[in-house]
Amino acid sequence: QVQLVKSGGGLVQPGGSLRLSCAASGRTFSSYTMGWFRQAPGKEREFVATIRWSGASTYYADSVKGRFTISRDNPKNTVYLQMNSLKPEDTAVYYCAAVTSSGWYYRTYEYDYWGQGTQVTVSS
Numbered sequence: 522q523v524q525l526v527k528s529g530g531g532l533v534q535p536g537g538s539l540r541l542s543c544a545a546s547g548r549t550f551s552s553y554t555m556g557w558f559r560q561a562p563g564k565e566r567e568f569v570a571t572i573r574w575s576g577a578s579t580y581y582a583d584s585v586k587g588r589f590t591i592s593r594d595n596p597k598n599t600v601y602l603q604m605n606s607l608k609p610e611d612t613a614v615y616y617c618a619a620v621t622s623s624g625w626y627y628r629t630y631e632y633d634y635w636g637q638g639t640q641v642t643v644s645s
Contacts, residue, residue, distance in 0.1 A: 532642045533607050541602040543617030543636055551595040554620045556632060557602045559613035559641075566616070568627045570602065580625065585611075607643045614638040 533539050541557070552574045560566040570581045570591040579591050590603040600617055618632035626632060
């Protein structure tokens with residue numbers, strides 16, 4: 522019920538930037554907490570960033586803090602992930618997700634809806 526739309530190329534050189542967009546198709550997520558996760562080959566899906574309904578409250582994993590920015594446009598029912606200063610270790614399949622309750626959520630099992638995922642590759 523969540524559509525992932527990739528903005529920009531999926532292959533990025535180290536130090537480059539990429540913005541991911543996630544638009545909800547099946548329902549309105551304006552009042553929901555949204556999150557971004559990623560999963561590298563052979564690794565568990567890990568938390569990247571989350572944003573509450575107001576858009577003012579955000580939280581990031583230590584590995585991306587200062588480089589990634591999560592934001593949302595509630596009238597457009599869309600959440601974004603701006604990724605700057607990308608590193609090879611950022612290479613993964615990225616997923617957006619939503620929780621039907623407002624609050625702080627950092628674990629995969631806490632989210633109710635998931636996008637299909639999109640590949641982000643950081644390589645020279």
